[in-house]
Amino acid sequence: MIIDKYLGDNMQIIYLVIAMIATTLGALSGLGGGVIIKPGIDALGTLSVATASFLSTCTVLSMTISSFIRNRNSKIKLNYKMSGFLATGAIIGGYIGKKIFSNLSGNIGFLQSLVLLIVIIAIVIYISNKSKIKSLDIKNPVAALFIGLSLGCIAAFLGIGGGPLNVAVLYFFFSMNGKEAAKNSLFIIFFSQTSSIVTTILTNNVPEFEILTLILMCFGGVSGALIGSAISKKVDSKTVEKIFMFVMIALILLNAFNVYKFAVI
Secondary structure, X not given: OHHHHHHHHHHHHHHHHHHHHHHHHHHHHOOOOHHHHHHHHHHXXXXXXXXXXXXXXXXXXXXXXXXXXXXXXXXXXOOHHHHHHHHHHHHHHHHHHHHHHHXXXXXXXXXXXXXXXXXXXXXXXXXXXXXXXXXXXXXXXXXXXXXXXXXXXXXXXXXXXXXXXXXXXXXHHHOOOHHHHHHHHHHHXXXXXXXXXXXXXXXXXXXXXXXXXXXXXXXXXXXHHHHHHHHHOOOOHHHHHHHHHHHHHHHHHHHHHHHHHHXXX
16 A cells, blocks of 8 residues: 555544545535545545445544534524434435445445446536426425435445435435535434444444544544534535535546546556
């Protein structure tokens, strides 16, 4: 691992910085952070795909918990009825997605990067044309449960938290604005990532990693959540949506690089 050879112990600081930047943007826009952390670490090539996925999941969960505590008195309220069904589906989906990941073999990093690249491109196309597409306002609990299951499954398999996909789905299926989608997305992420971690532990599939790396990344996740939440209070929904789009375009380039990198390994 070339980067690790030259930077040595400094890699843990780099993981901390990646986690902090990613979760700052995640808490602000509803991305969740994992969609930046996972491909970011994959691009470095210093950790295995399984380790990167697990550390990303733990970091996103710590960020989500911190963000909810910080914003518990926010004026932006959760749609508890629909989000509750979405979250229930996400728990089931998180379990399924993690089981799929654990049972796959071969170049999993390539598959994850390719699927994530396709998902992000589709989301960018939708968001760019959102004003021309009539959104829905789903009230059916069964439909919400199924949507949550799908989101949780994809998020757990990719090890990303699912933030950008959650936001796009909440825009389209539930007619939420930027800030509403961001907060409800974090709610769904909490349950899908908890399910993913519990499944990994119960099935004895926890990968090897240094405890200090996990601690630093979780610290970066909490710090990023605090910073992102503070910024969120000072900007409007339009600004949140612009930040969301900027990050998504950057992620297309990052994941395209990872697809190439894993393809030539």
